[in-house]
Amino acid sequence: MRRVLHLAWVEVLHLVRDRASLAQLLLVPFIQLVILANAATFAIRDTPFALVDLDGTPASRALARHFLASPHFRPISGASTVPAADRAMLAGRATMVLVIPRGFDEALERGEGAFVQVQLNAEKGSAAGIVQTYAQRIVRRFGEERLAASPAGRLRPAIAVTTRGWYNAELDYRQYMVPGILVALVTLVGTLFTAQNIAREKELGTLEQLNVTPISKRAFIGAKLLPFWVLGMVELLLGLWIGAAVFGMPMRGSLLLLMAIAAVYLVAALGAGLLISTIVETQQQAMFVTFFVMMIYLLMSGLYTPVDSMPGWVRVVAEANPVKHFVEITRAILLKGAGPGDIVKPAAMLAMFAVGFGGMAVGRYRKGER
Amino acid sequence: MRKRAALAGLVWKETRHILRDRKTLAVILLMPLLQVILFGYAIRTDIDDVRLAIVDPVPDHATHALRDRFGATELFRIVAVRRSSADLDGLFASGRIHQAVVFQPGFAERLAHDGPAPVQVITDAAEPNTGTAMQAYATAVIREYESGLRGSGPAGAAVTASVRMRFNPTRESANLFVPGLIAYVITIISALMTAISLSREKETGTMEVLLVSPLRPREIIAGKVAPYLLIGMATVILVLAEARLIFGVPLRGSAALLLAEGLLFTGTSLALGILISARTPSQRVAMTAVLAGTMLPTVMLSGFIFPIESLPAPLRLLSVVIPARWFVEIARGIMLKGTGLAELWQETVVLAAMTAALLAASMRSFRTRLE
């Protein structure tokens, strides 16, 4: 044990003395957290839209006002005819065109139900879907207001629907993203640094020196991983604090539970890094392979888009992804206040990954060559 | 003539380096191809399976009718029916349900007589967009039921929006991602590989040997980067072909123009790679600088994954100086809208100006650092 602790301490010395790496470890993740939290968002504000009001009645202007008042939309000028709006969309100046046809007011007055046309630039697939939802909500609300204002009885709604969004009442995208980004950063730092660290000792030749010493595989690996494990825990704590202080991320569940699960998860993440280091020769390879693996892990983790939106076979594959389970747990604990009973299944999966990756890495690591 | 042979020798040497390092090569070639599939299949925000809980304290014929309505849709799947809302918290927290429809006793009664009958729709809105959309879908089901009760007459909503999706009618996410992915691939191969390869020669001292040769610095750089240019272009073509075969991503405009613009953007990335390698002391620092300076902005600030419109103002402003942002716009225009140079000349000029400036700067710092 004394050996392991001392080796771990030496690992800390290496880190502290390498300024570039230290900066990379301490600063980059948090800068990324701040930038990513602001950039990684599908929330749409200020969508530029062209308003073509062919009706020009009080009713059509009222509908237009609803759009102008929304934070999601921003009108562009000089595109008030159909051809002009079309050109604006082709040039990329407008993402949406709203056409209020002639006779809009009349149709409303007659109680027939009126139509408007919404054209969307769907180049940006999912974004277009979101803009569509926003636009339809505004149109529907306008319609409901007209109904409410019309002579009572005939058009009064029979069912009063109240909607409540739980866990993110202000619909703030960052509250959803920050926990996920934190997981991604801690994973990246843990895996990449472990893989690179051992590849570096291979390049330097110091690994060979350690291999002729009587130190056991397990002690060596334990000593290598311990500092990065502690670092990962500290980074997660710091990140949580920044998330709460800067982005107002809620912490509804138990911090202790989250850290306990993170402790297990980090073993899996570091084990993955160690596993990578056993198959690469150079730091460059370590970096490329880690990025390759991380990319797959992160894209399929539900970090950016919900796993439930993925096709069936992708969802099955995603079960074999520790990042997915930890993102799920982190969000459940932080945003939904999940307790131990709610996360048994993903937590058990994580424990399996920790044992599996750790075991495989120890098994694959060889002190000599065959 | 002899000089040309020397240059060819340099290109050959670099090609050997690339081919020798199988692991890196495999990652470079596989990564983009796998990414097309991952982005195409995995990155979706479509909602096609909402797990619903019904809380119905005193069931009656009306609540059953409305429940059946939900059950009959393709979108909703009722996974739990409860008498009270007590265990909703647990159902949400464990992720077993996305949404709950909560009735109150006497729903049918109030619907028939003194109305309006209250219904509450609770949604897991941790992810705001899907949350909002699920809310809208559930409300629509209830409104349809309501207008069905009334028989004829105006539907629940007095105004209907007819929506027309242009350029990408099915909103295929692959269509959105492929142009961005091309920018990403070019950045990885051109900027990252060049920076690493140049700084490795600096570290090992072989760069000095090259510099004392009769080749000029310009030629050394040309010889070193030429193979990466080829690999980059080849990968771009592979990605386009794959995207077309698997996802049917269209190429509406001119393929030649797209490749030419791709070549221009490759130049930008190469210049960045050279610049970074000339100004960093070691491979490790070069890697970090490339990651922070080119890959991250290419992914986050180019509109590749996240729409530029949704960036906060300072970041939106920052995106203007990111070359990838302009290239993504050009590539999307050519591929999805079929636009040509007539519409895209402004973006092209911006990109060309950036390339020229970066190339000049990189040549300059390469010379001052090494001569």
Added chain:
Amino acid sequence: MTDAAISARGLTRRFGDFTAVDAITFDVSKGEVFGFLGANGAGKTTAIRILTGLLAPSAGAATVAGHDVAREGEAIRRRIGYMSQRFSLYGDLTVGENIRLYGTIYGLTPAQIRERTGILLERLELGGQVRKRVASLPLGWKQKLAFSVALLHEPEVVFLDEPTGGVDPVTRRQFWELIYAAAERGTTVFVTTHYMDEAEYCDRVAVMVAGRIEALGSPGELKAPLGAATMDDVFVTLARAGASRGVR
């Protein structure tokens, strides 16, 4: 066989169809300074990596300090020291930290480490440099320090793979004084080199050509039959003979 510090019988290592070490057989007795001579690529480093347990032999057997290299690698590791061709201390750690690191790895107690650090620094006249980063030391000092660190746990056998590469003649002389001192304390020294003058310092020498041992004996024994004045001549003659027989 248990008497010998190192004993190799038909030791062979192949990489694909290339035979790096070709059925070498030799014994090294306790306390001996045994030289392994050969041109670059003759198979010296491969041999040393097999004997230290870093590389498994393809055929043949060897024991080091009485333990089989193929099966008892861990037992061997406790009893040997190793200094590789590449510099193997950590440049970003100080002299003292490097010593403490390897002392701890070999299971020395803090008291033992303190005591031996003192002796070591005195022997190397590095007293004032404990807190200096190893990267900032001149190459000669680094090599001597690496050697002393390899001896820190008082191994029975120490393996030195071209320890004096790139070092000036004065420092080389000092280095060999350190080697003799270690041998006098009872440590068996196995050293590879391609400096022929260094071969003269060894008790016995094996000359390796293309993976085989072409000659083995004390420098005097090797020089006499060939009528050679220096080991240099011995080596050139043997290497030419090996080449003319068409070995590689």
